[in-house]
Amino acid sequence: MDSDQSDHGADVEVAIVGSGYAGLCMGIKLRERGIADFVILEQNAEFGGTWRVNSYPGAACDIPSHLYSFSFAQNADWSRKFPRQPELLAYAEDIVRRYRLAPHLRLGHGLLAADYDEARGRWRLRTAHGELSARNLVLATGGLSRAALPALPGLDSFAGKVFHSARWDHGYDLRGKRVAVIGTGASAIQFVPEIAPLVAQLDLYQRTAPWVLPRPDRAITAAERWLLRRLPPLRKLYRLLTYVRYESRYLVFAGPSWLAGVAARLGRRHLRRQLPHDAALRARLAPSYRPGCKRMLLSNDYYPALARANVGLHTCGIAAVRPRGIVGADGVERAVDAIIFATGFDVEHALGAVAVRGRGGALLADAARGGLAAYRGATVPGFPNMYMIAGPNTGLGHNSMIYMIESGARYAVEAVLARRRAGWRALEVRDDVCRQYNQRLQARFKGTAWASGCRSWYLASGGRNSALWPGFTFEYRRITRRFDAPAYVATSAHLEEGHRAL
Numbered sequence: 001m002d003s004d005q006s007d008h009g010a011d012v013e014v015a016i017v018g019s020g021y022a023g024l025c026m027g028i029k030l031r032e033r034g035i036a037d038f039v040i041l042e043q044n045a046e047f048g049g050t051w052r053v054n055s056y057p058g059a060a061c062d063i064p065s066h067l068y069s070f071s072f073a074q075n076a077d078w079s080r081k082f083p084r085q086p087e088l089l090a091y092a093e094d095i096v097r098r099y100r101l102a103p104h105l106r107l108g109h110g111l112l113a114a115d116y117d118e119a120r121g122r123w124r125l126r127t128a129h130g131e132l133s134a135r136n137l138v139l140a141t142g143g144l145s146r147a148a149l150p151a152l153p154g155l156d157s158f159a160g161k162v163f164h165s166a167r168w169d170h171g172y173d174l175r176g177k178r179v180a181v182i183g184t185g186a187s188a189i190q191f192v193p194e195i196a197p198l199v200a201q202l203d204l205y206q207r208t209a210p211w212v213l214p215r216p217d218r219a220i221t222a223a224e225r226w227l228l229r230r231l232p233p234l235r236k237l238y239r240l241l242t243y244v245r246y247e248s249r250y251l252v253f254a255g256p257s258w259l260a261g262v263a264a265r266l267g268r269r270h271l272r273r274q275l276p277h278d279a280a281l282r283a284r285l286a287p288s289y290r291p292g293c294k295r296m297l298l299s300n301d302y303y304p305a306l307a308r309a310n311v312g313l314h315t316c317g318i319a320a321v322r323p324r325g326i327v328g329a330d331g332v333e334r335a336v337d338a339i340i341f342a343t344g345f346d347v348e349h350a351l352g353a354v355a356v357r358g359r360g361g362a363l364l365a366d367a368a369r370g371g372l373a374a375y376r377g378a379t380v381p382g383f384p385n386m387y388m389i390a391g392p393n394t395g396l397g398h399n400s401m402i403y404m405i406e407s408g409a410r411y412a413v414e415a416v417l418a419r420r421r422a423g424w425r426a427l428e429v430r431d432d433v434c435r436q437y438n439q440r441l442q443a444r445f446k447g448t449a450w451a452s453g454c455r456s457w458y459l460a461s462g463g464r465n466s467a468l469w470p471g472f473t474f475e476y477r478r479i480t481r482r483f484d485a486p487a488y489v490a491t492s493a494h495l496e497e498g499h500r501a502l
Helices: 021-032 085-098 186-195 222-230 232-247 250-254 257-274 279-285 302-306 401-422 431-443 473-479
Strands: 011-017 038-042 105-107 111-117 122-127 130-139 161-164 178-182 201-205 311-314 318-322 325-328 333-335 338-341 355-357 386-388 424-429 488-492
Touching: 011 021, 011 122, 011 401, 021 038, 021 085, 021 401, 130 401, 178 186, 178 333, 186 201, 186 302, 201 325, 222 232, 250 257, 257 279, 257 302, 279 302, 279 311, 302 311, 386 401, 401 424, 401 473, 424 431
Parallel strands: 011 038, 011 130, 038 105, 111 355, 130 386, 161 338, 178 201, 178 338, 201 311
Antiparallel strands: 111 122, 122 130, 318 325, 325 333, 424 488
16 A cells, blocks of 8 residues: 555545546546546536536537547547537546546535645545545636626615526526626627527626637538548647647737737627627727737627617616616616626635635635736645646636646646655645746736736736736646656655755
8 A cells, every 4th residue: 555545535645626627637647647546526516617517508618629628538529610518518528437537526525625734744625525634635626616796786685586607597587588697708708699589688788898709610510520530640630730720829919919910800800790780889899908918709699699679788887786677887777687697707716715724724815815826837835735737827818728737737646646756745836936937927928918908807906917828838838747846845754844855
């Protein structure tokens, strides 16, 4: 038996929090390297993460199917170029079956608290179904897991239905209802066209107009699927070409300004073509900031939906919510039966719901105020044996997060193996290394679209971008390919507490 493993059933070598693509990838990579003593904790009754929770009408991915899937588990049978939520969830379910992850899943075991035990070098975890301990803790919850809800005056008095797009109430019949949608981000542009034909009236409250580009989606023919299934080299080549095409979009955000101008012209042309006869509506939908400063969106039916007679676009803001309606900043009260928030996620406080305490009882939520600074998006000083997949500054505005997830999982697994082989009790990233890494990383945002002045969920409350990776994705793959032990302080299992050695 490995020296780190206990014969007690509640002790494991690795506890993974989150059963989305990141958590599943981490589990697969552990199994590949011979580590089977792990659990995947999931707060919901079913696994699947983002693509289980976000089931609103029209939910889909903005990255092509063949790129938004694991490199080691490619799927030749995607039905569309851009996958929709049911198919993405089905892919996750297939992954669990194919890689035999079901015995490791602990559904309904939401993490309530995690405390690092310095004497034992283990994490004590309290879940909704009891306690366990783990030598290594892996947070695979992602930044887009905590719904952001604005504090609107009078919301508690509203007598109708209220829900967030990430918690869609499929039991509520929207047909014939007067619906207010608050927010015009990625989810809104997908579900508004779906529900607009059903409702009596849809009032859409927009704070800032998004850049919307054409969505080059289509069905994948049976012949194409046959070729991709029968010719694996062709499937790999197609994936590579898709990756290169999307990777080149990084230059729109961080390259010469004329490339951003090209994107702006494409967006304005798309707006004109879709709303050719309504100049007033086009003016309210025209973004006033550099493309990419906020997330750029893809849709072919969002603009036409806003031109419907039963849809109203309001840019005046919200003054208050009353029991039967919403009062705009223009003083007009509009009757409403249901309010749907499409206000995205609280990235800065995504970890705030769980008390994760490291050395000396330090709270991870406190470290995250103003934007969490992590080393290579994976480790944080003061939190030994803890790793994050798709952590701070690993998000993308131009390519597939699956690529980043695989890179992060590889790094975390290598760290777990390095500690295990050396017999160290704990590994903790050095504070000076983490600080210098983040200084260099933040400097790379200067001059990019992400630092061009707009208000964005990419930015934490202090203005620090703690969400995005500011380079090419292959750069992140390069720095996470191997575990760099010199960047860490290793605590020997044989030294008394307080003595450390590299």
